[in-house]
Amino acid sequence: MIFDAATHEQAAEIVGRYPQQRSALLPLLHLVQAVEGCVTADGISFCATTLGLTGAEVEAVATFYTMYKRTPCGEHLVSVCTNALCAALGGDDIFARLSAKLGIGHEGTAGTPGQPGSITLESAECLAACDHAPVVTVNYEFYDQQTLDSAEEIVDELQAGRRPEPTRGALLTDFRTTSREIAGIYGDLAGTVDTPTASPETLRGNVIAEDLRQTAPAMPESYEMPPLPEKK
Numbered sequence: 001m002i003f004d005a006a007t008h009e010q011a012a013e014i015v016g017r018y019p020q021q022r023s024a025l026l027p028l029l030h031l032v033q034a035v036e037g038c039v040t041a042d043g044i045s046f047c048a049t050t051l052g053l054t055g056a057e058v059e060a061v062a063t064f065y066t067m068y069k070r071t072p073c074g075e076h077l078v079s080v081c082t083n084a085l086c087a088a089l090g091g092d093d094i095f096a097r098l099s100a101k102l103g104i105g106h107e108g109t110a111g112t113p114g115q116p117g118s119i120t121l122e123s124a125e126c127l128a129a130c131d132h133a134p135v136v137t138v139n140y141e142f143y144d145q146q147t148l149d150s151a152e153e154i155v156d157e158l159q160a161g162r163r164p165e166p167t168r169g170a171l172l173t174d175f176r177t178t179s180r181e182i183a184g185i186y187g188d189l190a191g192t193v194d195t196p197t198a199s200p201e202t203l204r205g206n207v208i209a210e211d212l213r214q215t216a217p218a219m220p221e222s223y224e225m226p227p228l229p230e231k232k
């Protein structure tokens with residue numbers, strides 16, 4: 001794929017945010033994913049050229065993190081947490097139900113990738129919402145305390161072209177838009193993220209700590225990054 005002028009401009013904006021250009025690799029991979037629907041060999045080489053890295057260095061990062069998809073994703077990415085707590089509370093059964101319903105396994109896609117109503121399904125590690133287990137996310141937006149039926153309803157809605165409201169956080173968009181937002185490129189920042197994300201369950205530890213007058217050690221006034229090792 002040839003990346004257009006707008007993508008080059010957005011890439012330059014991302015790179016300009018970091019003192020070391022190689023630090024822009026993670027958001028740049030998300031930008032590539034927003035354009036391509038996954039990270040292809042062209043995307044790897046775009047990142048390498050933009051950041052002065054080797055293809056192998058970019059590939060190593062892109063294959064390490066599961067948020068970078070190497071095959072084209074559906075309009076929506078449905079992630080079912082099957083880590084210990086969610087699994088014990090029904091996550092494994094939810095994944096099995098959705099897998100059977102869609103006729104796909106882990107990282108399979110039902111429908112034509114990128115087309116309306118298409119869904120990529122994944123069995124995910126902890127989605128950082130254990131206090132709301134079992135959890136499903138769609139494009140990383142949270143649907144808390146799911147049941148077999150409620151998870152299936154979410155998928156029905158997505159396949160019908162609707163966007164069910166997440167339990168908390170931002171409104172649901174699609175996988176490519178979310179990837180662009182994770183890259184730090186927003187069409188409408190206020191409209192996208194200006195919603196509460198923390199729930200009483202999540203903040204419960206803070207409330208208890210305040211009641212007990214517990215405090216955390218103060219952050220240092222400033223912190224100097226050690227220099228990067230010389231490239232050999």
Ligand code: FES
Binds near residue numbers: 081128131
């Ligand atoms: S174990 Fe499922 S969100 Fe943590």
